Amino acid sequence: MSGNALYDYLERLTSLMRAWSREHPLLAELQPVQVSALHYLSRCNGYSNTPMAVTEYLGLTKGTVSQSLKVLEHKGLIRKQPDPQDKRSVHLELTGEGTALLEALTPPAFLQQAAEALGLRGEMLEALLRELLVTIQRQQDVPSFGLCGSCRFHERREEGPFCGLTRQPLASGAERLICREHESA
Amino acid sequence: MSGNALYDYLERLTSLMRAWSREHPLLAELQPVQVSALHYLSRCNGYSNTPMAVTEYLGLTKGTVSQSLKVLEHKGLIRKQPDPQDKRSVHLELTGEGTALLEALTPPAFLQQAAEALGLRGEMLEALLRELLVTIQRQQDVPSFGLCGSCRFHERREEGPFCGLTRQPLASGAERLICREHESA
DNA sequence: TTGAATATGTATCGATTCGATACTTAATCA
DNA sequence: TGATTAAGTATCGAATCGATACATATTCAA
Incomplete structure (x- = not known):
């Protein structure tokens, strides 16, 4: 139920x-x-x-x-x-x-306004929704489309971020972008 | 953000x-x-x-x-x-x-499974989503389509549930149905 | 290195969605 | 009684969408 x-x-x-x-x-x-x-x-x-x-x-x-x-x-x-x-x-x-x-x-104004009105509870909602998505992806073997920085191939090197899958250095800021090859750590 | x-x-x-x-x-x-x-x-x-x-x-x-x-x-x-x-x-x-x-x-099996895996946090997510919807409805003057039992016209009489808007008795179980005339208490 | 299998992307077709407009019928209200 | 409003349907054109077929490029095995 x-x-x-x-x-x-x-x-x-x-x-x-x-x-x-x-x-x-x-x-x-x-x-x-x-x-x-x-x-x-x-x-x-x-x-x-x-x-x-x-x-x-x-x-x-x-x-x-x-x-x-x-x-x-x-x-x-x-x-x-x-x-x-x-x-x-x-x-x-x-x-x-x-x-x-x-x-x-x-984001749509009506969503933003409502989220702000919820304050801390809005942030909690965000975190729980994220958790729901991660759970679905783990259970269903669906492509995750997660953020580059949370990928198991992501490396933080001294020169900057690096992708262990394509073996290429990444532009700074890339950590916050969606990647189709993303795999959870 | x-x-x-x-x-x-x-x-x-x-x-x-x-x-x-x-x-x-x-x-x-x-x-x-x-x-x-x-x-x-x-x-x-x-x-x-x-x-x-x-x-x-x-x-x-x-x-x-x-x-x-x-x-x-x-x-x-x-x-x-x-x-x-x-x-x-x-x-x-x-x-x-x-x-x-x-x-x-x-409900879709993948949703139900993920919600169950979250346990208590799933119930919290549900409550917060509900709160988000109520907030949006209050802010945007959008028809709420809430449950009959949570309406300000809903009356719990001895004979059973009663709608104060249409002035008619309601079937038992009606409290859990969506009503287009719903207004928050 | 040649050839089959695979991958990316496009084109076309028919069913459906969707908004806009116009219309019919019925209820409401002055 | 008559004008206005409301519920619902019909029709048209633009767009979505899945299915199929197709062209081109890559990969991989023989």
Whole structure:
């Protein structure tokens, strides 16, 4: 019975997010899934900004995502850069316009206000939600899409952060970005 | 910065729910929004099972919802009953098939398992999510869709529960159902 | 090193969602 | 009684989405 109320609340929150997204003037011309893709692209690292990574993150098929990305590109919110190593692959980056749009509306004001009103309890909620996600990922063998700095391949060297999987040094600040290759420590 | 991580986690949870829904054999032929509507209809009271109530709950337009409900009816998952008082209005009830489908898949197993693994912390998460929703509703003047028993019109009389708004006695068990007229005490 | 298997990404099709608009019918209220 | 409001449906066009098929590039084994 306990998980049932959790599901109820998440359903309700989803509905509220949808209503908010539909009413917001900046988002009226964007579909919810496009906003999700933009949001992911703004928070992931250079290994994780490909169409396939977006596909895995959103839980859709690559064909569907390809279409949505085409729309975003056509609207001037993202830009495609061919991968110098793998000529099949493409990297997606936000344009200035895309970044500005996203900064103007995330996080949703109604969420931020409510979280602030909860104070310490809001921070606790955040921590518990995070714990729930980690638990799900461990139980379900689902790609974790965690932050680079919390990965078991992450090394803190004297010269700076380093990825033990790709054997390459990382830019400073990379620790806070989402990585599709992330594996819990 | 605090509300931002909250948004990240909710986005990720939404993606996980979508992926789960797409992979589940019983849901393969149902759209996520149809599942949401079914779920709502299974948890609301007799004042709240109309197309307009579903529209408000989901944050969509009545035209859109009308179409989705037509699909659900055509699939034999819900049934329409004309309102005896208001001849414009229609009440929606789940068929046996609809009830069976919903019971087979809610709450999602992966959510329930993770919540159980968290134990007491899972219950705390539930309570905090509930608090977040109440806070949002108070701040944003959004319809609360709360449980009948927590409404300021709810009366506990000797003969049984009673609604002070419609001035009618309620069936026992009604306290646990969602009401579109709900107002916090 | 050649060839099969695999991976990334795109194109197309049909069913569905979704908002906008217009419409019908019924209830409400002045 | 008549105007306004409300519930619900129908239709249209744009977009999502999954399925399928396809082109290109990489990998890996023989």
